[in-house]
Amino acid sequence: LGFDATVLFQRRNICKESKRMIIVADNLQITRTDVAAAVAAFDPAPVRALARRCAAAGAEAVDINSGPLTRRPRERMQLLVEAVTECVHLPIIIDSANPKALEAGLETAADMGTAASRVTINGFSLEPAKLDGVLPLAGRYDADIVGYLLTPDGHVPAGADERMAVAVDLFTAYTRAGNDPARLIIDPVIVPVTWQEGHRQAGEVLEVIRQLPQLLGMPVRTIAGLSNLTTGIRDRTRRSMLARAYLPMLAAAGLDMILMNVLDEKSVRSARASRMLLSDGIFSWNTM
Amino acid sequence: LGFDATVLFQRRNICKESKRMIIVADNLQITRTDVAAAVAAFDPAPVRALARRCAAAGAEAVDINSGPLTRRPRERMQLLVEAVTECVHLPIIIDSANPKALEAGLETAADMGTAASRVTINGFSLEPAKLDGVLPLAGRYDADIVGYLLTPDGHVPAGADERMAVAVDLFTAYTRAGNDPARLIIDPVIVPVTWQEGHRQAGEVLEVIRQLPQLLGMPVRTIAGLSNLTTGIRDRTRRSMLARAYLPMLAAAGLDMILMNVLDEKSVRSARASRMLLSDGIFSWNTM
Numbered sequence: 001l002g003f004d005a006t007v008l009f010q011r012r013n014i015c016k017e018s019k020r021m022i023i024v025a026d027n028l029q030i031t032r033t034d035v036a037a038a039v040a041a042f043d044p045a046p047v048r049a050l051a052r053r054c055a056a057a058g059a060e061a062v063d064i065n066s067g068p069l070t071r072r073p074r075e076r077m078q079l080l081v082e083a084v085t086e087c088v089h090l091p092i093i094i095d096s097a098n099p100k101a102l103e104a105g106l107e108t109a110a111d112m113g114t115a116a117s118r119v120t121i122n123g124f125s126l127e128p129a130k131l132d133g134v135l136p137l138a139g140r141y142d143a144d145i146v147g148y149l150l151t152p153d154g155h156v157p158a159g160a161d162e163r164m165a166v167a168v169d170l171f172t173a174y175t176r177a178g179n180d181p182a183r184l185i186i187d188p189v190i191v192p193v194t195w196q197e198g199h200r201q202a203g204e205v206l207e208v209i210r211q212l213p214q215l216l217g218m219p220v221r222t223i224a225g226l227s228n229l230t231t232g233i234r235d236r237t238r239r240s241m242l243a244r245a246y247l248p249m250l251a252a253a254g255l256d257m258i259l260m261n262v263l264d265e266k267s268v269r270s271a272r273a274s275r276m277l278l279s280d281g282i283f284s285w286n287t288m
Numbered sequence: 289l290g291f292d293a294t295v296l297f298q299r300r301n302i303c304k305e306s307k308r309m310i311i312v313a314d315n316l317q318i319t320r321t322d323v324a325a326a327v328a329a330f331d332p333a334p335v336r337a338l339a340r341r342c343a344a345a346g347a348e349a350v351d352i353n354s355g356p357l358t359r360r361p362r363e364r365m366q367l368l369v370e371a372v373t374e375c376v377h378l379p380i381i382i383d384s385a386n387p388k389a390l391e392a393g394l395e396t397a398a399d400m401g402t403a404a405s406r407v408t409i410n411g412f413s414l415e416p417a418k419l420d421g422v423l424p425l426a427g428r429y430d431a432d433i434v435g436y437l438l439t440p441d442g443h444v445p446a447g448a449d450e451r452m453a454v455a456v457d458l459f460t461a462y463t464r465a466g467n468d469p470a471r472l473i474i475d476p477v478i479v480p481v482t483w484q485e486g487h488r489q490a491g492e493v494l495e496v497i498r499q500l501p502q503l504l505g506m507p508v509r510t511i512a513g514l515s516n517l518t519t520g521i522r523d524r525t526r527r528s529m530l531a532r533a534y535l536p537m538l539a540a541a542g543l544d545m546i547l548m549n550v551l552d553e554k555s556v557r558s559a560r561a562s563r564m565l566l567s568d569g570i571f572s573w574n575t576m
Contacts, residue, residue: 193565202565206540245536245561252494252537273533277481277490 021251021275025059025262026227030067039076044083055088057262065095073101081108095122099133106141120144126152126170135177144183146223147174156189160204164215171216185221190228209253223257224250243267248274309539309563310349313342313550314515317353327364332371343376345550353383361389369396383410387421394429408432414440414458423465432471434511435462444477448492452503459504473509480519497541511545512538531555536562
């Protein structure tokens with residue numbers, strides 16, 4: 001692959017001096033029929049093939065979205081994590097609403113010798129079930145963790161002020177539990193632009209990413225799921241066009257990790273061009 | 289055309305509440321061989337044809353860049369302004385380093401009954417020759433005027449602090465001369481990304497656009513020339529890719545007018561998608 005994303009993860013852990021936004025594949029998710037079938041059949045081959053495709057397309061980390069995994073969560077998450085880490089040398093994000101599945105993923109990663117610095121839990125929020133069931137896993141497994149800017153009842157904040165207040169509450173809950181701020185990755189929650197307040201929310205998400213360091217008094221990493229923006233838009237061209245317009249805005253706002261469809265080549269190019277423009281060094285096509 | 293950009297210009301004159309970035313064609317310039325030949329031959333037909341193409345491609349204003357026009361500046365600028373205003377109903381920006389040519393353009397526009405609110409002078413800077421020779425035209429012809437963030441000796445500011453200081457000096461020089469702040473449009477000067485400090489400058493331009501309202505204590509309109517970013521890059525795909533990554537960043541920073549190649553369809557789509565995302569209203573493809 002010729003590029004070690006771990007170095008970037010570690011640099012991010014220290015400070016936010018670089019603007020190099022990390023490209024995280026959102027492709028490996030249970031909603032894909034091939035992934036669902038592979039998990040049901042305990043067949044790692046299709047998962048490996050997809051992970052390899054993502055890495056080849058430019059993924060610098062892979063989100064393993066298993067869904068809630070209500071049946072046999074441990075074995076199934078184990079299958080997914082093993083399949084991915086066996087074939088691509090990329091940091092992984094273990095993504096499930098089910099704490100049992102998350103824990104199985106963390107254990108599997110540890111068993112496979114994956115460094116804790118290369119494993120992220122996705123994720124917790126101010127919802128009591130998440131604070132009680134998910135957040136403690138971060139300390140226990142010494143992993144990075146994604147924290148969503150959602151209200152305690154699981155809703156998207158109604159406006160800019162509420163979003164900022166939720167960010168402070170989330171950060172406070174996280175650090176009060178004894179966790180290291182450098183291991184937190186805040187997800188401001190992109191919503192579909194087709195929602196009634198979708199435009200406004202799109203602007204507010206940029207604003208919260210920009211203002212977080214000042215709001216929290218220190219740099220905290222951020223992640224956002226780009227696909228959410230265009231949920232409900234069927235036309236592929238329009239979807240890609242909107243995503244490729246929002247992506248540079250997120251990068252310029254200071255977003256650290258972009259969770260995206262890495263098999264959309266144009267979006268990957270947009271992400272690379274964005275961070276090339278925002279990088280510290282001298283212009284070079286190699287930085288793209 | 290179905291869309292009256294004058295309304296936008298007027299709204300901008302009042303306040304910066306809307307984020308609708310205006311698309312200004314940079315295509316009508318003397319460096320194009322067809323435009324140069326038309327001007328030399330006093331033939332308005334090719335100029336009209338190009339202006340129509342720009343309008344059809346989505347231009348909401350047209351920059352008429354005549355160059356210095358050292359020979360017969362009055363007649364030639366008159367030809368250009370007449371040709372454009374006769375065939376497209378769009379605001380115009382009269383763009384020349386030669387005050388005589390600018391004045392001829394302003395007189396022609398007035399003679400043709402073009403409202404002063406639809407004519408912009410491009411432009412002045414802190415260079416003494418510009419302050420003496422160009423700035424007075426704004427008051428005399430009741431026109432909007434572009435002010436470049438350049439040092440008094442005509443250079444791009446060396447860093448963020450100097451750029452901010454130049455903005456304050458420019459604004460002060462402009463208002464001290466008795467001009468209305470609502471008629472000023474600041475151009476932060478995009479430089480080629482291939483310059484040694486090109487990346488840093490690209491980031492600083494975004495920052496100055498974002499901070500100008502606070503810096504000057506009031507909203508002031510901004511314009512930027514996108515093509516400058518990719519000057520010196522031969523590969524068309526790379527040029528377009530970089531432009532389309534920077535464009536949404538400029539829009540999100542709050543840029544009011546983007547001077548760009550409107551015949552690059554992909555860039556126009558990117559501009560429209562950007563402002564759609566940043567608009568106030570409910571999502572609609574019509575807003576694109």
